Amino acid sequence: MALACAWLLLALLPILGASAETAGGPSRSSAAPGRVLVTGFGPFHHHGHEYDHNPSGEVAELLDGQCFQDTICVEGMKLPVDDAGVQVAQNFLLQGNPKAWEAIIHLGLESTTKGLKVEVAALNNKAKDNSTIIDGGSTILPTTVDLGALDLAPALSGVDGSSPEEMWSRDAGHFYCNEIFYRTLRVVRRMYMKDGRLMPVVFVHLPPTEGVNALRDIARVVLELSVLITKDSPPSS
Numbered sequence: 001m002a003l004a005c006a007w008l009l010l011a012l013l014p015i016l017g018a019s020a021e022t023a024g025g026p027s028r029s030s031a032a033p034g035r036v037l038v039t040g041f042g043p044f045h046h047h048g049h050e051y052d053h054n055p056s057g058e059v060a061e062l063l064d065g066q067c068f069q070d071t072i073c074v075e076g077m078k079l080p081v082d083d084a085g086v087q088v089a090q091n092f093l094l095q096g097n098p099k100a101w102e103a104i105i106h107l108g109l110e111s112t113t114k115g116l117k118v119e120v121a122a123l124n125n126k127a128k129d130n131s132t133i134i135d136g137g138s139t140i141l142p143t144t145v146d147l148g149a150l151d152l153a154p155a156l157s158g159v160d161g162s163s164p165e166e167m168w169s170r171d172a173g174h175f176y177c178n179e180i181f182y183r184t185l186r187v188v189r190r191m192y193m194k195d196g197r198l199m200p201v202v203f204v205h206l207p208p209t210e211g212v213n214a215l216r217d218i219a220r221v222v223l224e225l226s227v228l229i230t231k232d233s234p235p236s237s
């Protein structure tokens, strides 16, 4: 109930987003909300199937500019399912994180899953031809989110088909979902936050979802996740 109210409140609150801070790189004043990048993908074609609706891109667009109280604000991006799309986030990070993201959540569609799946690792595998993304790079890169501190059960309770017990996955596949996760982790694992921790990056596979209410339910969970993964930032003083 509290969550439903929080979501309603969000819908009513004026959007704090983009203009709140424009300068300054990764460090921010303690009063400003943290910025979380949420990416999703657009429609795509895979193994002979057309996926005309991709809930991941739709959720990213729903969340763009949304803030949770004064804690975090989301920048949502819908990316194409191709070699360029999976390099967009990586390239911003390589330019020194000009948008001062404090965490990144990548979303994608998993057509056979029933609930949300948090991917615990990415594989050094290029979607286009199954060669390696980075020659000599680590075969597996684990998420930089503290999974032990992540309790999504309360947030998931209102989402159809999602069971907190079934939310973990150790196989992000061989396609672009895996590749964007690997690329971002690769860069983030070479950068340090100002407090010496790695930027939290996670990938969540979404089930096929249609209808604005169902998409909003998922967007709400992703917003909750954004708050959870940025929560252990050092207290302002």
Ligand SMILES: *[C@@H]1O[C@H](CO)[C@@H](O)[C@H](O)[C@H]1NC(C)=O
Pocket (backbone or CB within 6 Å): 127, 128, 129, 130, 174
């Ligand atoms: C890559 O490997 C996966 C798993 O074996 C397979 O399903 C997929 O078709 C392969 N992709 C390409 C481009 O060969």
